[in-house]
Amino acid sequence: MRRALTSVGTGDGHGQGNGHGNGDDGHGDRDESRLWHITLSVSGKPAPLSEVRRGLEQLAHDHPFLLTSRYADDHAEIRYWEEARDLHDAAAVALRLWGEHRSSAQLPPWEIVGLEVIDRATYHQRVAEGYGPPPAHPVGVHPY
DSSP: OOOOOOHHHHHHHOOOOOOOOOOOOSOGGGGGEEEEEEEEEOSSSOOOOHHHHHHHHHHHHTTTTTTEEOOSEEEEEEEEEESSSSSSHHHHHHHHHHHHHTTTEEEEEEEEEEEEEEOOOOOOHHHHTTOOOOOSOOOEEEEO
16 A cells, blocks of 8 residues: 655644644544654756756645755755654655656656655754754755
């Protein structure tokens, strides 16, 4: 059985829970979704920059949860927030993103070469301490 890709924006949750109330929904803590910051890196043979940009823009249009993408002719980085029960679920969805949308968004036939999945609290801690990635501004698809 294939699991559908699911994602959300940054929401109001603070690392734990799903950001929709007090979390007392009868499912217990282990079933609550959390927000995970995903950085997916892909690489492969050079492709025309215009085609890479168009593919990433189509992916962002099809899945507006994407915060930002950076690209060159032979690699790209996609950053976004994913809602998932745990790190394993968030990573599994992230690892399928590129391959499942390669045809529909006409993405280059690149392979995933890197994946970082961190919880919301860790992301914000890194940014506050000055050693994490800055918040994704401006949002969108941009060359390196």
